[in-house]
Amino acid sequence: MLRIALRTLRSRWTTFTGSFVALSLGTALLAVMGLTLAASLDAPERAPERFSAAPVVVKGQDTLRVPTPIGDRTQPLAHPHPVPPATVAALRDLGPVTEDRSFAVRAEDGPADLVGHAWSSAAFAPYEITSGRAPRTAEEVVVSGDWADPGQWIRTDHGALRVVGTAAADHGGEGDGGFENAVFHDDARAARLAPVSRQLVVDADPAAVREAVRGSGAQVLTGEARRYADADPERDTEALTALNALFGTAGGVTAFVSVFVVASTFAFAVAQRSREFGLLRMAGATPGQLRRLVLAEAVVVGVLASATGCALGAYGAPRLAARVVDGGLAPAWFRIGGPTWPYHLAFWTGLLVALGGVVAASWRAGRIGPVQALREASVDTGTLTRGRLLCGAGLLLAAVLTLVLALAGTPGELLHRKTYVVRPMLLITAVALLAPVVVRPLTRLLTWLPARLPGAGGMLVRENAAAGVRRTAAIAAPVLVTVALAGSLLGAVATLNEARATETRKRTTADHVITPADDTGFGARTLRALRAIPGAEVSATSSSAVYVLEDGVALVRSDARAVDPHALAATARLPLAAGRLSDLDDGSIVVNEEWERHTVGDRVRVRLGDGTPRTLRIAAVMTTGTGGNGVYVTPANAPGAVVDRVEVAVAAGADAEAVAAGLRKAVAAEGGRVHTADGWVRATYPETDRTARLGYALVLGIALLYTAISLVNTMVMATSDRIRELAVLRLAGATPWQVLRLLGAEALTVVAVGALLGLLVALLNLGGMWVALRLLSVRSPIVMPWDTVGAAAVACAVLAVAAAVVPGAHTVWRGRAVASAGVRE
Numbered sequence: 001m002l003r004i005a006l007r008t009l010r011s012r013w014t015t016f017t018g019s020f021v022a023l024s025l026g027t028a029l030l031a032v033m034g035l036t037l038a039a040s041l042d043a044p045e046r047a048p049e050r051f052s053a054a055p056v057v058v059k060g061q062d063t064l065r066v067p068t069p070i071g072d073r074t075q076p077l078a079h080p081h082p083v084p085p086a087t088v089a090a091l092r093d094l095g096p097v098t099e100d101r102s103f104a105v106r107a108e109d110g111p112a113d114l115v116g117h118a119w120s121s122a123a124f125a126p127y128e129i130t131s132g133r134a135p136r137t138a139e140e141v142v143v144s145g146d147w148a149d150p151g152q153w154i155r156t157d158h159g160a161l162r163v164v165g166t167a168a169a170d171h172g173g174e175g176d177g178g179f180e181n182a183v184f185h186d187d188a189r190a191a192r193l194a195p196v197s198r199q200l201v202v203d204a205d206p207a208a209v210r211e212a213v214r215g216s217g218a219q220v221l222t223g224e225a226r227r228y229a230d231a232d233p234e235r236d237t238e239a240l241t242a243l244n245a246l247f248g249t250a251g252g253v254t255a256f257v258s259v260f261v262v263a264s265t266f267a268f269a270v271a272q273r274s275r276e277f278g279l280l281r282m283a284g285a286t287p288g289q290l291r292r293l294v295l296a297e298a299v300v301v302g303v304l305a306s307a308t309g310c311a312l313g314a315y316g317a318p319r320l321a322a323r324v325v326d327g328g329l330a331p332a333w334f335r336i337g338g339p340t341w342p343y344h345l346a347f348w349t350g351l352l353v354a355l356g357g358v359v360a361a362s363w364r365a366g367r368i369g370p371v372q373a374l375r376e377a378s379v380d381t382g383t384l385t386r387g388r389l390l391c392g393a394g395l396l397l398a399a400v401l402t403l404v405l406a407l408a409g410t411p412g413e414l415l416h417r418k419t420y421v422v423r424p425m426l427l428i429t430a431v432a433l434l435a436p437v438v439v440r441p442l443t444r445l446l447t448w449l450p451a452r453l454p455g456a457g458g459m460l461v462r463e464n465a466a467a468g469v470r471r472t473a474a475i476a477a478p479v480l481v482t483v484a485l486a487g488s489l490l491g492a493v494a495t496l497n498e499a500r501a502t503e504t505r506k507r508t509t510a511d512h513v514i515t516p517a518d519d520t521g522f523g524a525r526t527l528r529a530l531r532a533i534p535g536a537e538v539s540a541t542s543s544s545a546v547y548v549l550e551d552g553v554a555l556v557r558s559d560a561r562a563v564d565p566h567a568l569a570a571t572a573r574l575p576l577a578a579g580r581l582s583d584l585d586d587g588s589i590v591v592n593e594e595w596e597r598h599t600v601g602d603r604v605r606v607r608l609g610d611g612t613p614r615t616l617r618i619a620a621v622m623t624t625g626t627g628g629n630g631v632y633v634t635p636a637n638a639p640g641a642v643v644d645r646v647e648v649a650v651a652a653g654a655d656a657e658a659v660a661a662g663l664r665k666a667v668a669a670e671g672g673r674v675h676t677a678d679g680w681v682r683a684t685y686p687e688t689d690r691t692a693r694l695g696y697a698l699v700l701g702i703a704l705l706y707t708a709i710s711l712v713n714t715m716v717m718a719t720s721d722r723i724r725e726l727a728v729l730r731l732a733g734a735t736p737w738q739v740l741r742l743l744g745a746e747a748l749t750v751v752a753v754g755a756l757l758g759l760l761v762a763l764l765n766l767g768g769m770w771v772a773l774r775l776l777s778v779r780s781p782i783v784m785p786w787d788t789v790g791a792a793a794v795a796c797a798v799l800a801v802a803a804a805v806v807p808g809a810h811t812v813w814r815g816r817a818v819a820s821a822g823v824r825e
Contacts, residue, residue, distance in 0.1 A: 019354070020305045021709050026255065027309025027350035028316060029702070033247040034342025035317040040240040042337055046233065048226040049169070049179045051201065054124040056209050057229045058083055058091065059199040061217035064547055064611045066555050073555035078545035078609035079640030082198045083218050090212040095204035098124075099197035101190045102231070104518035106157040106671060110147055111181040115231070116158075118190035124201055125169040127182070132165025138189040140164045144182040156183075157517065157671050158193060180231070199229050236331045243330055246695040249421060253699045255353060256425050257481060257706045294358060302354030306347040313346060329694065363387075392433030399426045403768045411772035412594070412624060415496055420769065424488035427761045428481055435473045435480075435757065442753050443472060450745075461745045471714075472750050478710035479754025479796045480761070482703045486792045487762025487784060489696055494783035495766055499773050500626050502780040503575070504681050510539070510571035510647035511656065512663055513680035517671030521642030529666035530646060535654025536662065539567040542641035544609040546589070546631050550596045558595075559630040560609065562638030571647035575629065575777060579620025588619035590632035610639050623777035704792065708799050715747065715803035726808065736809070743808040747800040755793040762789070 051057050062080035066073050083091075091097050100121050105114040119135055119142065132150035135141055141154075142165040148154055152163045161183075169179065185193065202209050210220045219228070227233050277290055285293075317336045324330045403423075406413050413419055443462065450458030514530070516522055522540070531538050542562040550556050565584040574581055577593060579600040584590055589606065591597075597604050598621045605615050614637065622629045635641070648663060650656045663674045675683060729739050766782045773780055 017713055019713070020301050020308075021713075022257075022706055023302060023305035023350050023354055024308040024312065025705065025709075026257075026353065027306045027346045028312035029309075030251055030255070030349055031310050031313025031342055031346035032317045032320055033251040034345050035313065035336050035339070036247050036321070037244055038339045038342055039321065039334060039336050040244055042339075045224060046227050046230075046236050046331070048224065049125065049230045050121070051124045051221075051226040051229050053126045054201045054226060054229075055222075056202045056204060056206050057199060057221040057226050058087075058202055058209065058213060059219045059221060059229055060084075061219070061611070062198075064555070064607060066547075066549055066607070068549070068553045068555075070553050073549070073553070075547055075555050075557050077611055078543075078557075079638075080198055081217060081610060082196050083200060083213075084216050087213050087216045087218060088200065091200070091202050091204070091209065094208050094212060095202055097203075098201045099191075100199045100201065100229075101194035101197050103190075103194040104520060105183045106517060107183075108155045110154065110156075111145070114181050114183055116183045116185060116190065116193060118187045119184040120187050121201070122167060122182075122184055127167040127184075128170050130166050130168050132163070135164055135184060135186045138186060140186065142167050142184040144168060144180065147181070239330055240334075243324065246329075246698065249695055250698045250702060253425075253485075253702055255349065257703055291363065295355065298354045298358035299351070302351040305354065306350030309350055310343045310347055313343070327694075388433050388436075392430050395426055395430035395433065399423070399430060402426075407768070407771055407775060411775040412627060414769055414772040415626060420492035420765065421489065423768075424484055424761060424765050427764055428484050428758075431484075431757055431761055432473075432477050432480055435476060436469050438757070439469050439472050439476070439753060442756065443749060446749055446752050446756075458745075460742055461749055472753060474714050475711065475747075475750045475800065476754030476757065478707035478714075479751050479793070479800075480758040482700075482707045482792045482796060483755045483758025483789055484761035485703045486700055487759060487789045488765040489699065490785040490788050491762055491766045491783060492769055493696070494785055495769055495773075495780070496626065498783045499778045499780035500628060501681055503625050503628065503778060504684070505678075507572055507574060508647065508677050508681070509573050509649065510677050511650045512648040512660065513675045513677060514646040514648065514663060514667055515673050515675070515680070516644055517673070519642075519644070521644045522646065522667070522670060522672065526667055526670050526672070527643060527646070530648070530663065533659060533662035533666065535651045535659050537567070537570040537649040537651055539564065539571040539647045539649075540643045541568070541645050541647070542635065542638055542643050543645075544633065544638035544641040546609070546633065546637075547607040547611075548595070548604060558591075559628075560633050560638065561630065562633055562635045562641050564634070565632075568632075568647075570649045574620075574632070575623045575625060577621050577623045577777075579618070581620055581632075583619040584632060584634060585619070586634050586636040587617055589616040589637070590620045590622065591618055592622040592629045592631065593624045594627070608633075608637055608639060609641060612639065625776055625778050626773070700788075700792070704795060707796055711796065711799045712803040715800060716807050740805050740808055743804040744801045747804040748797055751793065751797045751800045755796070759789065 048054075060081040060083045062077050064075045064077050088097065088099075098120050099118075101116075101118050103116045105116045107114055122142070127144065129142070132142070139160070139162055141161045141163055143163055144167050146166070148163045148166070150163055150165055154161050154163060167182075167184065206220060206222050213220060221229055277285075280290060280293075281287075321330070321334055321336045325332060325334050403414075406419075414423075447458060447462035450461060452458070514522075521542070527538075527540055530536065530540075544560040544562050546558050546560045548556055548558070563584075565581050569581060574590070579590070581590065589604070591604070595604075598618065600618050600621060602618050603615050604618060605613065607613050616633075616637070648659070650659050660674065666672075667674065726739055729742070730736070734742075762784070763782075766784065770780075770782050
């Protein structure tokens with residue numbers, strides 16, 4: 001069998017080229033994914049940056065820790081604590097204490113991420129003066145980087161400042177000395193700009209420091225642990241987690257599409273070779289030998305393709321790692337290492353994909369009888385076998401049942417990324433398996449008008465496409481995958497974003513929304529100025545969080561807004577399912593239906609944003625929505641929160657223009673931005689993060705690449721199998737251009753069939769999400785990305801026409817119509 005398989009591969013190499021390329025690319029991507037995962041598992045911890053030279057760092061409590069029967073549960077606090085004054089006093093008895101202060105800085109023509117510090121903390125990076133001197137007065141600063149020079153005046157949100165020096169961090173050649181764009185003030189000015197210090201440096205024995213802070217909740221950081229005092233110390237871990245999710249999704253789609261393409265290609269190849277297999281049966285071959293022959297061909301292709309893919313992965317992984325680092329998706333130190341297990345994983349997975357994709361085709365080959373060698377009819381029969389029908393119906397039933405169960409139980413599950421990425425694959429497979437049922441009627445429907453036009457072209461397109469059901473289904477399958485994934489994935493994201501924006505629009509009745517320039521929020525003076533504007537009904541709200549222990553073991557964080565319920569009633573309309581907003585007071589809370597306990601009047605044990613335990617009465621319950629409704633409390637239950645949003649309604653009879661002008665004047669000193677309600681919704685319109693966008697682009701790119709491979713391969717196979725048919729058309733009087741137009745029209749028809757089936761899958765997926773949103777009380781339309789879907793369909797059409805016409809031109813212009821007409825298929 002192996003010898004025959006090798007000879008078959010040599011003589012029918014065009015048949016297996018598509019499968020080889022698809023498997024090679026799939027294995028390469030799996031190797032890249034494995035190498036990336038291995039590199040992230042071996043990732044070094046980020047070294048301390050701002051405090052690499054600090055002896056001991058004491059950091060206020062920033063983590064909520066709750067004991068449970070299965071161990072302590074933790075969550076980051078929304079409002080970390082400063083080091084208690086008594087603890088600071090005790091630390092001063094041990095040695096010199098330097099309080100660290102950080103605050104946002106905005107400067108004209110300066111970097112967008114400027115951060116201010118006190119000059120006394122610069123020594124702990126350590127920063128060293130590269131030019132000029134240290135600041136001595138409130139108007140003098142030292143900056144890092146090369147965006148300003150000594151002697152230059154810069155305009156900032158804290159007034160005009162004179163640069164008297166520049167500095168750079170010196171980590172002894174290790175780490176990144178440009179980890180931040182800093183502006184150093186003298187200590188007195190920094191203390192006025194940032195009165196609260198949440199961490200400090202102590203020059204004392206670490207053991208004595210730990211004893212001094214015992215029981216205060218503060219953390220003592222030494223050695224590598226000092227990195228937790230840096231801004232966003234977990235950014236490397238978060239970036240690598242997102243990167244692994246990206247490549248994991250891409251790898252899963254790759255495996256799925258690889259099996260899809262290989263199965264489709266081998267099924268079509270077996271159908272083309274039915275007479276060849278029939279002759280082998282007449283020569284005495286058993287069904288088992290034919291199955292082993294097809295499997296042997298798949299093994300040879302799989303081994304060669306997997307080996308090639310591993311080589312491509314070894315070449316591409318380091319280059320891809322460099323690209324993701326340059327794009328800011330991975331830390332600067334991220335590199336591909338030298339583990340071998342990703343190659344083993346990719347190679348054997350590629351081989352299993354080849355065998356998995358050919359199993360059904362091998363069984364079909366074994367069912368071919370000797371009489372097939374004598375068959376002359378070119379009309380496909382038996383295209384929908386019992387096994388294919390059962391598998392397709394089973395998958396379709398599974399897709400429908402899981403959708404119904406999700407809608408009946410937890411409709412919010414359908415809004416999760418994992419769900420709307422996986423569900424389309426189930427429907428795609430089901431529709432592809434059942435495609436022979438609808439190919440012929442759908443083809444006749446699409447060609448109904450062309451078939452009735454003068455000339456025989458439309459009729460030939462209809463009959464050829466309808467008669468070659470297997471060929472039509474094989475060509476339509478990759479188009480189905482591309483259009484379905486484009487519509488389902490991007491449509492799900494767009495629909496969900498539109499639903500969230502719709503929720504925001506319906507919840508906001510204010511005429512204006514004011515947002516601060518940075519995380520410091522609005523000061524009391526600005527808020528008094530806003531409330532003093534005639535005709536302005538002002539509702540100032542703050543971001544916070546509330547933590548609740550569910551089922552006794554799960555510590556769940558809910559985003560909260562601290563509001564004055566009476567002021568909020570004039571600027572917002574909450575989606576309440578029960579209760580009244582006016583009942584909210586310092587002893588109550590407004591929750592949503594996602595909470596374990598959500599009955600009005602019940603009392604719930606919670607912890608506030610700073611970790612303070614409270615028992616609050618449920619005043620009202622909101623609908624679940626898309627999951628972003630959160631909870632509402634009063635400012636008394638949001639200690640440490642700053643006002644970060646002000647909603648303003650114009651009172652009846654007030655001058656709207658005068659109110660808007662007054663708002664802009666009141667917040668100008670702090671750099672606040674005044675939006676109309678619609679403008680604020682547009683500015684905060686939910687968007688997919690950069691890593692997720694790259695992931696979707698990668699998935700769709702993979703799908704389109706595989707579509708190109710499958711289309712070209714199947715079209716070349718189909719055209720080479722129609723040499724006699726095309727020659728007969730030439731003998732009947734058709735010109736070469738008429739034959740080529742016929743081939744192009746057939747290709748467009750088949751692409752249209754695949755695009756319609758893919759669009760059907762996308763609409764079914766988005767329809768399920770739409771019903772889920774309705775059940776969650778969100779009235780939002782389906783958003784279909786028609787531009788992307790259309791571009792994918794056009795790309796498939798161009799590929800299909802080119803793959804049909806180019807080999808067709810080679811056939812019809814050879815000038816041997818009579819000889820070709822006598823060739824047996």
